Amino acid sequence: AQKITQTQPGMFVQEKEAVTLDCTYDTSDQSYGLFWYKQPSSGEMIFLIYQGSYDEQNATEGRYSLNFQKARKSANLVISASQLGDSAMYFCAMRVSLTDSWGKLQFGAGTQVVVTP
Amino acid sequence: GAVVSQHPSWVICKSGTSVKIECRSLDFQATTMFWYRQFPKQSLMLMATSNEGSKATYEQGVEKDKFLINHASLTLSTLTVTSAHPEDSSFYICSARDLAQGIGNTIYFGEGSWLTVV
Numbered sequence: 001a002q003k004i005t006q007t008q009p010g011m012f013v014q015e016k017e018a019v020t021l022d023c024t025y026d027t028s029d030q031s032y033g034l035f036w037y038k039q040p041s042s043g044e045m046i047f048l049i050y051q052g053s054y055d056e057q058n059a060t061e062g063r064y065s066l067n068f069q070k071a072r073k074s075a076n077l078v079i080s081a082s083q084l085g086d087s088a089m090y091f092c093a094m095r096v097s098l099t100d101s102w103g104k105l106q107f108g109a110g111t112q113v114v115v116t117p
Numbered sequence: 118g119a120v121v122s123q124h125p126s127w128v129i130c131k132s133g134t135s136v137k138i139e140c141r142s143l144d145f146q147a148t149t150m151f152w153y154r155q156f157p158k159q160s161l162m163l164m165a166t167s168n169e170g171s172k173a174t175y176e177q178g179v180e181k182d183k184f185l186i187n188h189a190s191l192t193l194s195t196l197t198v199t200s201a202h203p204e205d206s207s208f209y210i211c212s213a214r215d216l217a218q219g220i221g222n223t224i225y226f227g228e229g230s231w232l233t234v235v
Binding site: 035047 | 214
């Protein structure tokens with residue numbers, strides 16, 4: 001069975017500093033995808049970054065980068081130069097099955113990030 | 118990018134009544150859509166996979182008679198919460214994948230629907 005673990009329930013980070021959000025996963029599949037989403041208090045799920053299991057390079061999207069360590073089964077999100085607008089809940093998710101058209105996601109528990117001035 | 122629209126954003130209903138939530142893919146066809154539920158301060162939990170033209174596949178522990186899913190077209194899936202009770206109050210959110218874009222980040226979420234049962 002697949003599992004996603006986020007061990008940090010909440011974090012405070014100072015504006016302009018970098019923050020790393022931890023995510024580990026467990027799967028027996030060789031082909032899988034890892035996602036990070038941001039969820040502000042409004043509830044919408046904002047896609048941040050994606051890493052495929054066969055991607056050799058770590059994914060980057062602007063201020064977001066994913067530190068993918070396949071052997072350790074970790075996919076940590078790094079947010080550089082934090083901004084006040086980064087305050088939100090952050091979820092790590094994994095595509096769990098080759099069936100279902102690759103659309104089914106399993107989510108971690110989430111990490112609440114609060115950026116302070 | 119592709120857009121998934123969910124309606125209504127907020128709904129309050131009386132206990133015992135039914136409420137329908139719509140999930141539409143606006144500029145792509147989605148043969149499969151997914152419905153999640155999220156209680157306050159918790160993660161998203163998959164409820165069911167909605168399959169166009171066939172029955173939905175429900176996750177373990179989700180009552181199929183209570184959460185009716187219909188996927189009558191390639192762009193619309195509906196979730197109906199029947200005989201709603203206060204414990205059904207939650208945030209419901211759908212997602213869909215744009216198959217035309219291949220593997221990768223092609224999963225798009227709706228805006229979500231806040232349901233309050235009074």
